[in-house]
Amino acid sequence: MINRVAIFVSGGGSNMKALVADMQGNHPARVCVVVSNNEDAGGIAWARAQGIATEVVDHRPYGDDRASFEAELTTALNRHGPDMICLAGFMRVLTAGFVTPWHGKMINIHPSLLPKYKGLHTHARALNAGDKIHGCTVHEVTALLDDGPILGQSKIDVVRGDTPDTLATRILVQEHKLYPAVLRRYCVGITSVLHL
Ligand code: GRF
Secondary structure (H helix, E strand, O other): OEEEEEEEEEOHHHHHHHHHOOOOOOOOEEEEEEEOOOOOOOOHHHHHHHOOEEEEOOOHHHHHOHHHHHHHHHHHHHHOOOOEEEEEOOOOOOOOOHHHOOOOOOEEEEOOOOOOOOOOHHHHHHHOOOOOOEOOOOOOOOOOOOOEEEEEEEEOOOOOOOOHHHHHHHHHHHHHHHHHHHHHHOOOOOOOEEOO
């Protein structure tokens, strides 16, 4: 059975592109929709240009009413019958109400070696801490932010002169290898930690 994958983006979507590029041939999954909270997300324009279905649910009209935002997100998502969700730079925190029904079927990529540096500004925080090793993590999504079982990690050396930007650039290269590799395994039920 081919897994139908929904990819959630808020920005340029370079991880989304890496996932889509990998989902070909004998891959056990195919993208069925790209979802965003941001109509102007570069990832949405790219997906449309590829002929991939898209859905945009702007979070702003909902203010603090996350439940209503997530209900609309669910309605949009369900139009495409996804089997699983890949968060790829989706910049809204999803509550338990949304996450719980997708337990075991939603994964995320985060630019740090979790459990270190959950949340934002991971590269600056790694530099400030004097870390010599940094990296990225793919993990299952739970209702706790950047928590959930780790499925894969990739490490890089932090070198003299590194800045948040240089780290982000080098780690993104690793992200684009790690995320597709983890997705391939996850689709066939492999949840042991992949080290790339
Ligand atoms: C990546 O660094 C990812 O780890 C984080 O958000 C960024 C998204 O980048 N969750 P892109 O939109 O995939 O280029």
